[in-house]
Amino acid sequence: MAASPLSPALGLPFLSNSAAPAGRTFLCCAFRTGLASRASRVSHEDEALFASVAPRFHRSRCRCRPRPDRPSRRRGMVVMAKGSDYYATLNLRRNATLQEIKTAYRSLARKYHPDMNKSPGAEEKFKEISAAYEVLSDDEKRSLYDRFGEAGLQGDYGGSGVGPQGVDPFEVFDAYFGESNGFFSGRDSGGINFGASNRRQNLDIRYDLSLSFEESVFGGRKEIGIACLETCDSCNGTGAKSTTSINLCTDCGGRGGVMRTQRTPFGVVSQVSTCSKCGGDGKIITENCRKCNGEGRLQKKRSVVVDIPPGVHDGVTMQVRGEGNFDKERGMAGDLYVFVHVAEKSGIRREGLNLYSDVIVDYTKAILGTVVQVETINGYRDLHIPPGTQPGEMLKLPNMGVPNMKKPSVRGDHHFV
Numbered sequence: 001m002a003a004s005p006l007s008p009a010l011g012l013p014f015l016s017n018s019a020a021p022a023g024r025t026f027l028c029c030a031f032r033t034g035l036a037s038r039a040s041r042v043s044h045e046d047e048a049l050f051a052s053v054a055p056r057f058h059r060s061r062c063r064c065r066p067r068p069d070r071p072s073r074r075r076g077m078v079v080m081a082k083g084s085d086y087y088a089t090l091n092l093r094r095n096a097t098l099q100e101i102k103t104a105y106r107s108l109a110r111k112y113h114p115d116m117n118k119s120p121g122a123e124e125k126f127k128e129i130s131a132a133y134e135v136l137s138d139d140e141k142r143s144l145y146d147r148f149g150e151a152g153l154q155g156d157y158g159g160s161g162v163g164p165q166g167v168d169p170f171e172v173f174d175a176y177f178g179e180s181n182g183f184f185s186g187r188d189s190g191g192i193n194f195g196a197s198n199r200r201q202n203l204d205i206r207y208d209l210s211l212s213f214e215e216s217v218f219g220g221r222k223e224i225g226i227a228c229l230e231t232c233d234s235c236n237g238t239g240a241k242s243t244t245s246i247n248l249c250t251d252c253g254g255r256g257g258v259m260r261t262q263r264t265p266f267g268v269v270s271q272v273s274t275c276s277k278c279g280g281d282g283k284i285i286t287e288n289c290r291k292c293n294g295e296g297r298l299q300k301k302r303s304v305v306v307d308i309p310p311g312v313h314d315g316v317t318m319q320v321r322g323e324g325n326f327d328k329e330r331g332m333a334g335d336l337y338v339f340v341h342v343a344e345k346s347g348i349r350r351e352g353l354n355l356y357s358d359v360i361v362d363y364t365k366a367i368l369g370t371v372v373q374v375e376t377i378n379g380y381r382d383l384h385i386p387p388g389t390q391p392g393e394m395l396k397l398p399n400m401g402v403p404n405m406k407k408p409s410v411r412g413d414h415h416f417v
Contacts, residue, residue, distance in 0.1 A: 086132035086145065094146070098137065105133040140261070202229075203334025205324045211308065213345035217377050217402050219310035226304055226336065229297040229325040235289035237327060239296035245287040249278035256282040297325065306338055310403040311353070314342035347375060353402045353412025361385060376400050376414050383416055392417065 087094050090104040111117065112126040135141045207226055215222075231237040240246045248254045252275035259272045274280040288294030304323050312318075317339050324334025349356050359374055369387035373380050374397075381397060389395070394417050401412025 086136055089128050089132040090136065092136075096136075101133065101136050105129065105137070109133075203325045203327060203332070205334065205336050206339065207336060208339045208341060209306070210341045210343065211312070212343050213348070213350075214377060215308065216312050216314070216340070216342040217310065219308045219312065219403075219408075221305055221307055223303055223305050224338075225301060226323075227299055227301055230300050231326060232289060232292035232296055232298050234291040235296060237296040238285075239289055239292065239294040240285045241287040241289055245285055247284045247286060249275060249282050249284050251275050251277040252282060254282040256280040297327075304336060308340075309405050310408045311405040312340055312342075313350070314340065316340045348377070350402060353404060353410075355401050355412065355414040357414065357416050359383065359416045361389075363391075366391070374416060377402075 087096070090096075090101065090108060092100060092104055096104075108129045109126065112122045112129060114123040114126060117126075135145050205226060205228055207224060209222070209224065211222075232239075235241070238246060249256075252258050255275075256278065257272050257274050257280065261271075262269055275282070278284055285294060289296070292298050304320065306318065306320060308318075317337055320336040320338065322333045323336035326333040347357055355377065357374065359372060361370065361372060366385055366389045367387065369389070370385050371382050372385065374383045376397060378400060381400070383395060383397065385395065394415050396416065397414045399411045400414040404410040
């Protein structure tokens with residue numbers, strides 16, 4: 001029994017009338033695309049197959065007039081694929097090329113991304129666009145979808161369940177545009193920016209800052225000198241001697257990564273990895289820039305003023321945005337991360353916002369009461385010891401402790417034992 005070309009609207013094969021044995025007739029109409037299919041005679045075996053498939057699709061009654069030259073037959077059912085039409089979601093024809101699919105996704109994903117479009121329904125539309133692109137950009141998934149609709153992607157037709165279920169739309173977006181390239185800075189040719197995360201980390205700078213105990217309590221401004229990387233002005237960050245020294249990587253086709261697909265007992269598994277030949281850059285440099293030796297950046301010294309909040313404690317990390325290494329090629333700068341190390345102070349220890357010190361007082365004076373000079377972070381102060389004070393008893397100077405980092409006007413106390 002010969003099979004005719006598959007119907008995209010129905011997601012089912014039509015059987016040739018000339019080859020079909022005697023049996024019942026199912027009359028199927030494809031209202032989804034505005035085209036009516038022809039009646040097909042199928043055998044009882046095929047009828048059983050159809051019965052097992054039909055529940056996976058939505059049904060609606062079809063009123064079609066029988067042909068006058070044939071006896072009246074029983075009415076059939078309209079069979080339509082579940083869910084939305086991925087081609088319609090991306091505003092594409094069913095014979096769209098891969099480049100047309102990428103272009104459509106690029107435009108629509110930017111338009112409906114929740115970070116840029118706050119209108120109701122934008123996020124849901126963004127998810128639909130990502131799901132459609134996930135399927136149509138993959139040859140195997142697209143073939144299953146064209147033949148069987150979404151049911152084919154779920155493994156209902158002997159497939160391996162390679163549909164868009166569980167796909168993170170934001171991962172699809174980041175994979176296409178490149179997460180660190182900024183929202184509208186994806187590669188012109190699309191593709192995955194495999195080296196982006198590593199290069200983004202290379203833009204950040206760490207600096208270890210040592211503070212005295214008093215500096216950590218009162219805060220202030222401190223000028224520090226850092227060694228940073230800036231774009232080489234000779235090659236503009238390309239690392240190549242000239243533009244003719246830059247070639248497209250032949251292993252990955254300029255995408256920066258390679259995909260390997262294999263069938264397993266659990267389905268089709270696609271593994272994407274960074275191209276080992278170009279390191280994820282998508283290009284090969286045949287002759288390096290002499291000034292930067294192919295690095296694209298040069299190390300330079302510069303000064304940065306850091307604001308230290310009052311009450312900062314040992315181990316705090318402060319982020320100074322935009323003061324890291326600069327990449328002229330991508331037009332972005334990293335951040336400066338300042339790791340704070342606070343020196344200890346003899347005679348004063350810190351616990352949260354409170355300070356603690358030991359004070360030695362003559363027993364007789366403690367019994368009778370006295371005034372002693374004690375060291376605080378604000379200099380020496382008088383500490384009044386009331387009569388009858390017992391050894392180990394704790395006294396305090398209120399509001400002489402450490403300021404709260406979030407509310408500097410709120411300070412702890414200085415306790416004396």
